[in-house]
Amino acid sequence: MRTNSLILILVTLLSFSAGAQKFITKTGHIKFYSDGAVEKIEAHNRQVSSMLDAATGQFVFKVLLKSFEFEKALMQEHFNENYVESDKFPDSKFIGNVTNIKEINVAKDGSYDAQVDGMLTLHGVTNHVKTKGTFEVKQGKLVGKAKFTITLADYKITIPGAVVNSISKTVDISVDITLDKAN
């Protein structure tokens, strides 16, 4: 009985400790940029949910595709209807790890290089993504920044024939998130 109580207390304390290592946000920013022959395409999403478990390195972000904002309404329509088909595939997510999490001291202010490795799902297709970024620890917050490039064909996103030569076949993705310690 006494042993069981001790185990329960230990598990509770460990759970609390693990919880204290989690950093979250729901207002992360993802930008995508495509520099085509005729036109540059840029869109922003500032409603990105993200979580980093600083104890294990698990790193997740989720984004709703309809939340990407374009300067031009027509581009936004085409993005949702013809490219990512957001009615059919409403969200995109990344599930992976910061593989060098042990080198990031979340208790000490400073800038740390981060190596991120995981699986990105977009348009119903999941591919491996590996990139480098930074985490800046500042007053208990983690500011994460990373850039990577995806090829539209890898996610079975087809460019309509009429504009195939004027739109880039790759898209640069920039991630900029400020994570707060979870309660």
Place this chain on the structure above:
Amino acid sequence: MKTWMKILLGLIVVGLIAGMLVFKFVYNKKHPDYESITPVFTLKTQDLYQAFKSNKAGSSTLYNGKCIAITGKLGKIESVDTLVTAVFVFNQGMFGDEGIRCTMIKKFNDTAKKLLPDGEVKIKGICMGFNDSDIIFDKCSIVNQ
């Protein structure tokens, strides 16, 4: 001026005008005036949240991309940079509080910041979908000021 030249000139003028109209009203058309859109649905926040939790696919088909008015007890107001978000909280999960998150049109930021937690509020906006944690509303305005 010869007749064929007149026709050609006329066609060029018509083509130019058509091109300008396409540029203005199609290629360069403005985003909708979100504040003036009439809601397609009016729902209680709890009902909408439960609808997505119990049937994500069906609710996504029904609600995503639509202007919806929702009424419920406000959980909190979050302010990050120029984004002000009214949050209706129903659960706890991987990303903390879970519920309905309504990002305001900038014009309504100051009004939203004055809303009190636990107060009943009616907000309308565009339902962007459910990310398995939250239902995201964007371009929101406060209806019952």
